[in-house]
């Protein structure tokens with residue numbers, strides 16, 4: 058396989074490329090907020106979103122100083138604040154629920170269109186914007202599987218049939234109304250097995266990571282408080298020996314030194330790629346062909362000419378570009 062053929066001749070049924078998204082990805086995608094200017098908060102910015110409701114709770118409980126996650130966790134461990142915490146959770150949910158994608162193409166459009174149906178995106182974000190990007194591009198070509206590792210405000214599903222739905226939809230198999238999933242709130246020791254939808258998504262991501270040829274982590278820094286998440290991912294990723302040719306690709310505005318400390322256990326032999334800008338990533342340079350690029354580089358030592366990317370302000374133009382790329386896969390009955 059030479060470098061010019063990877064666009065035209067995609068490999069059938071490749072192993073998965075897994076992408077993990079954190080709050081930094083939504084922030085990078087919507088630096089000025091959503092369609093209506095609503096800001097995408099990082100975890101530590103949630104007190105600003107909550108305002109008085111949070112300040113009053115902090116005063117009433119006399120919670121020790123700390124970040125939002127540790128304070129929430131501390132309050133939850135005390136009895137007597139169930140109603141107050143429910144009000145906090147409702148407020149957070151409402152804030153995210155009202156978010157809308159802008160009409161122009163966003164990084165999330167490039168992301169969902171840039172991966173194939175064998176690929177998996179596991180997101181830690183509650184906002185509905187990735188799901189909205191998936192919804193508006195579904196007719197263009199086959200898209201990756203989406204999994205919500207901390208839940209998502211507008212995601213609905215059927216517990217029996219693994220359906221990716223949104224509010225008000227019914228299951229295409231059993232015709233029952235789809236159920237809204239829960240959000241995992243920021244407790245330090247998150248138990249993913251407690252919620253059946255979240256457990257299902259974790260199991261699928263874990264399996265995909267196990268079989269993946271490439272792992273991209275976009276705006277997620279695996280904080281120490283996400284101990285369970287780190288451990289599940291690390292167990293699935295495997296040991297250094299089995300990952301000799303694998304890279305972890307980090308898309309993050311932080312410096313590589315800081316990031317590699319967090320991700321050291323995942324990076325065999327220092328094989329880490331780091332990009333500040335999504336448009337320098339493997340998904341932007343070899344959209345829907347990351348497996349072919351990786352295989353050429355790792356097994357044959359061949360560089361691959363970039364396949365992408367179509368930079369445009371028109372969603373229609375972007376979709377037409379990807380439709381053509383996707384048709385090359387469909388022509389051979391591929392994913």
Ligand SMILES: [Zn+2]
Pocket residue numbers: 215216217218228229230231232233
């Ligand atoms: Zn069903």
